[in-house]
Amino acid sequence: MIRTRVGNLVKVKNQDKKKTANSEYYSVIMKKDGAYIDYLFTDVEINVAKERARKNGEDRVVRSFISNIFD
Numbered sequence: 088m089i090r091t092r093v094g095n096l097v098k099v100k101n102q103d104k105k106k107t108a109n110s111e112y113y114s115v116i117m118k119k120d121g122a123y124i125d126y127l128f129t130d131v132e133i134n135v136a137k138e139r140a141r142k143n144g145e146d147r148v149v150r151s152f153i154s155n156i157f158d
Contacts, residue, residue: 092151094115
C-alpha cells in the first residue's frame with residue numbers, strides 16, 4: 088500500500104468566467120513525473136472521483152506516518 092501526505096483542495100473563483108462556465112473551481116497543485124502541475128476541478132468532477140474512491144477502496148493510497156502527525 089502506498090503512503091503519502093495529504094494535499095489541500097482550494098476553492099477559487101473563476102476570474103474570467105464565460106457564459107456557460109462554472110463560477111468557481113477547486114484548484115490543486117500535484118507532482119507528476121517530477122513536475123508540478125496545476126489542476127482545476129468542478130464540484131461534479133470532485134464528487135465523481137470521491138465516489139470512485141469509495142467504490143474502489145483497495146486502490147486508494149493511505150496517509151503516511153508523517154501525515155498523521157502534521158496534516
